[in-house]
Amino acid sequence: MVVPVEELKPVYLIISEQKLLVDQALSRLKKRVGEIADLDYNMNVFDAENAVVDEVIGASNTLPFGSERRLVVVRNIEKMPKSGLDALSEYAADPSPTTVLALAGEKLAKNTRLYKAVDRIGGVLERKAPTRRELPSAVRSMFADRGKEVSLEAAELFVDVVGYDLQQITAEIEKAVAFVGKDVREITRADVEQVAAATGKRTLFDFTDAIADRDCRRALRLAARLIGEGTASEHALHAMAVRTLRDLIAVQSLTERGTTNIHDIARQMGRPDWQIKRLPRQARAFRPGELVDLLRAAARSEAEMKTGRDARLVLERWIVKVCG
Amino acid sequence: MWDDLLGQPRATRFLRGAVESGRVSHAYLFVGPPGAGKKSAAKAFACALQCDDGGCGACSTCGRIRRGVHPDVRLVQPEGAQGYVKEQVTDLIRDVWLAPVEGPRKVYLIESADLFNDSSGNAFLKTLEEPPEDTVLVLMAHTLDAVLPTIVSRCQTVRFRRLAPSEALAVLMEKTGARREEASGALAAAGGVVARAREFLASPGRRAARDVILATLKDLAVMDDLDVLNAAKELLTAVKAPLEEVKAAQTAELETRAELMGRGSLKALEERHKRELTAREREGVGEVLNVAEAWIRDCLVMSLSLPSLVVNPDASDAMVEVAEVVTPSAATTALAAVNEARRRISYNVSPQLAIEAMLFDVREVLRCPR
Numbered sequence: 056m057v058v059p060v061e062e063l064k065p066v067y068l069i070i071s072e073q074k075l076l077v078d079q080a081l082s083r084l085k086k087r088v089g090e091i092a093d094l095d096y097n098m099n100v101f102d103a104e105n106a107v108v109d110e111v112i113g114a115s116n117t118l119p120f121g122s123e124r125r126l127v128v129v130r131n132i133e134k135m136p137k138s139g140l141d142a143l144s145e146y147a148a149d150p151s152p153t154t155v156l157a158l159a160g161e162k163l164a165k166n167t168r169l170y171k172a173v174d175r176i177g178g179v180l181e182r183k184a185p186t187r188r189e190l191p192s193a194v195r196s197m198f199a200d201r202g203k204e205v206s207l208e209a210a211e212l213f214v215d216v217v218g219y220d221l222q223q224i225t226a227e228i229e230k231a232v233a234f235v236g237k238d239v240r241e242i243t244r245a246d247v248e249q250v251a252a253a254t255g256k257r258t259l260f261d262f263t264d265a266i267a268d269r270d271c272r273r274a275l276r277l278a279a280r281l282i283g284e285g286t287a288s289e290h291a292l293h294a295m296a297v298r299t300l301r302d303l304i305a306v307q308s309l310t311e312r313g314t315t316n317i318h319d320i321a322r323q324m325g326r327p328d329w330q331i332k333r334l335p336r337q338a339r340a341f342r343p344g345e346l347v348d349l350l351r352a353a354a355r356s357e358a359e360m361k362t363g364r365d366a367r368l369v370l371e372r373w374i375v376k377v378c379g
Numbered sequence: 380m381w382d383d384l385l386g387q388p389r390a391t392r393f394l395r396g397a398v399e400s401g402r403v404s405h406a407y408l409f410v411g412p413p414g415a416g417k418k419s420a421a422k423a424f425a426c427a428l429q430c431d432d433g434g435c436g437a438c439s440t441c442g443r444i445r446r447g448v449h450p451d452v453r454l455v456q457p458e459g460a461q462g463y464v465k466e467q468v469t470d471l472i473r474d475v476w477l478a479p480v481e482g483p484r485k486v487y488l489i490e491s492a493d494l495f496n497d498s499s500g501n502a503f504l505k506t507l508e509e510p511p512e513d514t515v516l517v518l519m520a521h522t523l524d525a526v527l528p529t530i531v532s533r534c535q536t537v538r539f540r541r542l543a544p545s546e547a548l549a550v551l552m553e554k555t556g557a558r559r560e561e562a563s564g565a566l567a568a569a570g571g572v573v574a575r576a577r578e579f580l581a582s583p584g585r586r587a588a589r590d591v592i593l594a595t596l597k598d599l600a601v602m603d604d605l606d607v608l609n610a611a612k613e614l615l616t617a618v619k620a621p622l623e624e625v626k627a628a629q630t631a632e633l634e635t636r637a638e639l640m641g642r643g644s645l646k647a648l649e650e651r652h653k654r655e656l657t658a659r660e661r662e663g664v665g666e667v668l669n670v671a672e673a674w675i676r677d678c679l680v681m682s683l684s685l686p687s688l689v690v691n692p693d694a695s696d697a698m699v700e701v702a703e704v705v706t707p708s709a710a711t712t713a714l715a716a717v718n719e720a721r722r723r724i725s726y727n728v729s730p731q732l733a734i735e736a737m738l739f740d741v742r743e744v745l746r747c748p749r
Contacts, residue, residue, distance in 0.1 A: 294729065301608055304604045304605060304608060305604075305605045305608065307604065307605075308603045308606075311603065350735060350736065350739065351736045351739055351740065354723060354732050354733055354735070354736035357728045357729065358723045358726050358728050361727050362726050
């Protein structure tokens with residue numbers, strides 16, 4: 056869809072935690088402005104980390120040369136000092152009509168003056184990244200864009216191996232597509248295993264997260280992978296999952312006691328906020344008393360694991376029980 | 380050191396007489412039920428044999444024997460899952476023939492002599508019959524019948540009798556000067572073993588752990604889930620606190636050893652210290668479980684109007700409420716939960732998880748005690 060020239064906003068704020076999405080939005084904007092302007096003469100790019108804000112505003116107030124519009128891009132807007140943001144928000148209140156100023160970055164708080172000022176003229180573009188749950192299907196459609204088919208299972212494995220960073224995912228997808236060549240349509244699990252480079256940092260945490268999410272498929276898959284590659288033993292995984300159960304129990308009890316503010320919960324548990332922010336929602340998925348029953352089941356299964364039963368089978372059965 | 384031997388006048392007299400008259404046999408078999416004091420007696424005997432003052436209990440020799448680090452007094456325990464393994468016995472036989480390091484003779488304290496099987500037992504027989512002159516072997520077992528007859532016939536048997544609870548209590552009170560409630564609580568925590576109860580009374584840390592479990596049980600019925608988790612954590616902290624004393628002793632020992640023999644020789648000792656700490660921690664957890672068991676049992680006997688059988692009278696105010704409503708079958712369920720925790724810990728389940736599960740089980744019983 057082509058945006059008519061008159062609907063191009065004078066200021067855009069392009070925000071996403073995924074750098075790839077920011078880049079995509081910027082390149083679309085550049086393409087659009089490029090249709091009505093000769094960008095060789097009418098574009099400036101700044102990096103907020105070392106840009107002088109007066110130069111940015113100066114470039115924005117310059118008239119276009121032989122074109123209808125100028126494009127000024129400021130990247131990494133989150134690194135701009137406060138004084139710079141204030142100067143930009145003043146500019147946004149009364150922008151030059153012949154310039155498109157694109158401010159791009161990872162984040163900018165909604166309560167800042169700049170955000171409000173740009174929002175007023177309708178120039179805020181926030182690009183939400185697909186959630187972890189959505190990523191595998193996003194990966195499938197990204198493969199589909201390149202004319203390749205991939206099963207959901209292989210896509211899940213792909214996400215497991217590559218991680219959640221879209222830019223990295225795109226790079227690995229290009230690699231996989233090049234690896235199978237243009238004659239092959241389907242990309243299999245084996246291809247993914249061969250091509251994708253394991254980053255392997257987040258997986259232990261992801262495992263406990265899957266447990267808390269009661270996502271049985273993901274928990275079992277990650278457990279199998281962690282055990283398979285020797286990152287963790289069955290016993291270690293069990294112990295970590297038990298710790299997660301304890302956290303969930305704590306959050307559930309605190310919520311029942313009337314502590315609902317995440318910050319208060321974190322303080323009472325002696326943890327930083329970010330570590331527990333997902334727990335209240337996750338704890339709600341368990342019935343009252345269910346977590347305690349699962350903890351008791353954990354004691355039973357640990358005894359089984361340590362008395363020579365097939366430890367992996369015991370762990371998996373317990374995981375299935377937890378994910379219910 | 381003979382004072383460590385409680386309630387066993389005959390055995391004490393016999394062993395003392397042997398040492399004092401200089402007619403020490405080459406092999407003894409101490410037989411008696413668990414808690415009768417065989418190991419304390421064996422250590423006291425070893426002290427009497429090694430110490431210049433006939434087992435004063437105060438010198439470095441006695442101290443090291445007590446801590447199990449004297450080079451000429453070796454404590455031997457079965458290393459196999461089912462008992463003594465043959466390699467262990469071969470090693471022992473070779474060791475017996477080495478000369479003593481410090482003292483006049485060497486003493487081997489061999490636990491669980493009933494766990495020698497035919498092959499390991501037979502390998503040992505020749506040595507048991509005719510050890511070198513400077514060697515004394517002290518074997519220990521619960522019953523005579525369980526020990527291979529070929530072993531029994533080569534040893535002088537010393538019988539240790541079972542102490543009746545009232546007797547154990549009296550002995551403990553006499554030796555420690557503790558009040559009746561204190562002593563009976565300590566005995567309950569120590570599983571009826573007088574020597575252990577005595578250590579328990581002397582250790583403020585271990586008594587504090589008892590107080591923590593009693594306080595937990597008192598409030599357990601009204602605790603929410605998080606309270607229970609925190610109580611389990613607190614309990615384990617309390618159990619670990621007395622270990623600091625052990626650690627301090629170990630550090631001192633390491634330093635002395637480093638001075639004498641250089642850093643290179645420390646690895647084995649450090650390994651042993653680590654094992655000792657784990658064992659002590661287990662023992663501490665075991666004590667806490669003993670207290671919990673005794674508390675539930677007290678509630679049960681109170682509900683049956685038998686207050687004289689209560690062993691934790693200092694905690695009786697909290698039990699009254701429970702005793703009013705608890706049924707024998709509910710109490711049995713709770714006792715089974717404690718037992719289960721003990722079993723799990725013996726399988727190496729993390730003590731925290733085992734205790735949490737136990738507390739949740741007991742809480743369920745206390746909330747609905749019928």
